[in-house]
Amino acid sequence: MTAAKQSKRTEALEQRPVNLDGFVEEWPEVGMVAMDSPFDPEPSVRVSDGVIVEMDGKPRAEFDFLDQFIADHAIDVAVTEQAMALPAVDIAHLLIDPRATRADVLGVSRGLTPAKLLEVVKTMNVVEMMMALQKMRARRTPANQAHATSARDNPVQVAADAAEASLRGFRELETTLGVVRYAPLVAIALQVGAQAGTPGVLTQCALEEATELELGMRGITAYAETISVYGTEPVFCDGDDTPWSKAFLASAYASRGIKMRFTSGTGSEVQMGNAEGKSMLYLEIRCILVTKGAGVQGLQNGSISCIGVPGAVPAGIRAVLAENLIASTVDLECASGNDQSFSHSDMRRVARLLPQLLPGTDFVCSGYSSTPNYDNMFAGSNVDAEDYDDWNVLQRDLQVDGGLRHVPEAQILAARNRAARALQGVFAYLDLPPISDKEVEAVTYAHGSKDLPLRDVLEDLKAAQSVMDRGVTGLDIVKGLDAAGFGDMAQTLLAVLRQRVSGDLLHTSAILTPELETLSAVNDTNDYAGPGSGYRPSGARWEEMKRLRHVVSAQNPEQEVG
Numbered sequence: 001m002t003a004a005k006q007s008k009r010t011e012a013l014e015q016r017p018v019n020l021d022g023f024v025e026e027w028p029e030v031g032m033v034a035m036d037s038p039f040d041p042e043p044s045v046r047v048s049d050g051v052i053v054e055m056d057g058k059p060r061a062e063f064d065f066l067d068q069f070i071a072d073h074a075i076d077v078a079v080t081e082q083a084m085a086l087p088a089v090d091i092a093h094l095l096i097d098p099r100a101t102r103a104d105v106l107g108v109s110r111g112l113t114p115a116k117l118l119e120v121v122k123t124m125n126v127v128e129m130m131m132a133l134q135k136m137r138a139r140r141t142p143a144n145q146a147h148a149t150s151a152r153d154n155p156v157q158v159a160a161d162a163a164e165a166s167l168r169g170f171r172e173l174e175t176t177l178g179v180v181r182y183a184p185l186v187a188i189a190l191q192v193g194a195q196a197g198t199p200g201v202l203t204q205c206a207l208e209e210a211t212e213l214e215l216g217m218r219g220i221t222a223y224a225e226t227i228s229v230y231g232t233e234p235v236f237c238d239g240d241d242t243p244w245s246k247a248f249l250a251s252a253y254a255s256r257g258i259k260m261r262f263t264s265g266t267g268s269e270v271q272m273g274n275a276e277g278k279s280m281l282y283l284e285i286r287c288i289l290v291t292k293g294a295g296v297q298g299l300q301n302g303s304i305s306c307i308g309v310p311g312a313v314p315a316g317i318r319a320v321l322a323e324n325l326i327a328s329t330v331d332l333e334c335a336s337g338n339d340q341s342f343s344h345s346d347m348r349r350v351a352r353l354l355p356q357l358l359p360g361t362d363f364v365c366s367g368y369s370s371t372p373n374y375d376n377m378f379a380g381s382n383v384d385a386e387d388y389d390d391w392n393v394l395q396r397d398l399q400v401d402g403g404l405r406h407v408p409e410a411q412i413l414a415a416r417n418r419a420a421r422a423l424q425g426v427f428a429y430l431d432l433p434p435i436s437d438k439e440v441e442a443v444t445y446a447h448g449s450k451d452l453p454l455r456d457v458l459e460d461l462k463a464a465q466s467v468m469d470r471g472v473t474g475l476d477i478v479k480g481l482d483a484a485g486f487g488d489m490a491q492t493l494l495a496v497l498r499q500r501v502s503g504d505l506l507h508t509s510a511i512l513t514p515e516l517e518t519l520s521a522v523n524d525t526n527d528y529a530g531p532g533s534g535y536r537p538s539g540a541r542w543e544e545m546k547r548l549r550h551v552v553s554a555q556n557p558e559q560e561v562g
Contacts, residue, residue: 039277043084059327096135102135102136131359140525140526154449155185156420175190191222192422213249230264231554246294247296288323298334305378311342328362339378340367360400423435430480431513474497488508
């Protein structure tokens with residue numbers, strides 16, 4: 001049989017990168033639907049003697065453990081019946097009306113059930129959600145978070161990339177490993193490198209929870225966010241966890257002054273095979289309210305590592321924006337995704353980014369890759385080190401603040417070199433495998449791990465275990481920096497560690513400024529109230545954002561001033 005003849009237009013379209021992406025039709029029975037499943041419950045609540053005895057059509061006797069935790073810890077019983085009586089569209093109007101303050105919205109949202117929150121965002125289109133997110137983020141000033149990882153778990157590379165990332169404006173940096181036993185060396189490298197660029201950057205090492213907590217308690221990391229929560233009881237149980245065990249773990253971090261967020265993401269329950277026929281967004285709202293009920297300051301959400309699932313169904317990216325909005329609407333710090341790579345299409349990657357970049361969130365990315373994506377051990381990011389210039393142009397074009405800035409190469413090279421030399425000194429002080437001058441020189445100019453000499457992996461792994469066995473702490477790293485002649489970095493790291501005593505980093509949306517002052521929802525409250533109000537890039541920050549790599553002088557077009 002002769003194949004049907006295609007037009008040249010169709011042949012050209014078939015070659016477009018977007019057609020390498022995966023798309024699937026909706027299947028509500030298994031939860032393969034973004035935010036509008038016929039099996040989602042109808043909103044309802046009933047209170048008796050100060051206890052919620054019915055929620056979203058289910059009597060208390062039929063609650064699963066998420067229902068019980070949410071009803072008992074996440075919903076304000078004093079206001080829930082009044083809040084639930086408001087029509088969903090009226091609540092949506094509160095969200096987008098600049099005359100209604102953020103506090104006005106919080107007064108209502110604290111009484112809403114998962115099904116009611118879903119009903120509210122279903123009335124809103126993407127532009128309306130962005131308008132609401134502009135008002136509802138907790139911290140007035142947006143910020144950004146980056147990944148700093150290495151395909152070879154090379155600590156020297158991680159230190160240099162951390163220095164560059166901090167210089168470019170990221171206020172939080174996280175790493176993870178290909179070989180988990182490398183963690184102590186890479187976590188030390190991230191911590192050292194982060195202070196070699198712009199001071200005050202917080203760092204974390206994403207691992208299994210016991211090791212992650214131990215590194216935090218030793219002061220080798222400053223925050224955590226990979227404590228996952230899920231929207232159905234069977235998926236929670238698959239991880240041998242409950243909302244109560246997650247809350248206990250959160251309290252362990254908080255008791256030592258370690259900042260932490262939970263992590264959730266639209267589509268995780270479908271991916272794990274137990275969505276119970278509910279829409280992805282309904283289940284994600286349950287995760288958000290579990291986070292709220294646990295007393296945790298924030299949430300990394302925006303589908304994160306599950307982004308391919310909502311990205312494959314209709315309105316999936318709309319649902320991702322909705323989950324960010326709901327996290328902010330219930331007064332949580334929101335690290336809003338733009339994390340794992342999900343599309344071959346550059347146009348689609350930017351379209352996924354803009355709903356968070358334009359209104360601003362507490363952390364526009366929960367994982368901008370500060371390395372080329374081949375080195376990203378979080379499975380690649382929606383944006384990586386090769387997108388820095390594009391990002392800065394978008395900020396300049398639209399006068400929106402995504403937290404980054406252009407930095408002249410001479411400053412970048414100096415910071416990368418300084419980070420590598422500082423780590424070289426710390427490794428020598430701690431009697432860890434030496435970092436050669438050849439490695440320092442190579443990493444100063446490297447793009448990724450392919451440009452670096454190989455290290456002795458066996459010796460590094462032995463040394464990593466010795467860090468744990470010897471009880472090395474953040475103070476030992478401070479001493480190592482000072483002994484190696486990097487006294488200013490030692491003072492900066494000591495100041496970061498002191499934050500553990502003050503507890504200021506436990507405030508919602510807390511970051512450290514380059515002046516080592518805590519900026520959070522307490523002292524930098526979002527005050528958006530319509531045109532002419534709220535955070536807008538201006539003054540020195542706007543002048544900084546105007547500078548790009550190849551800006552030319554208006555008087556002399558032959559001269560670059562960027």
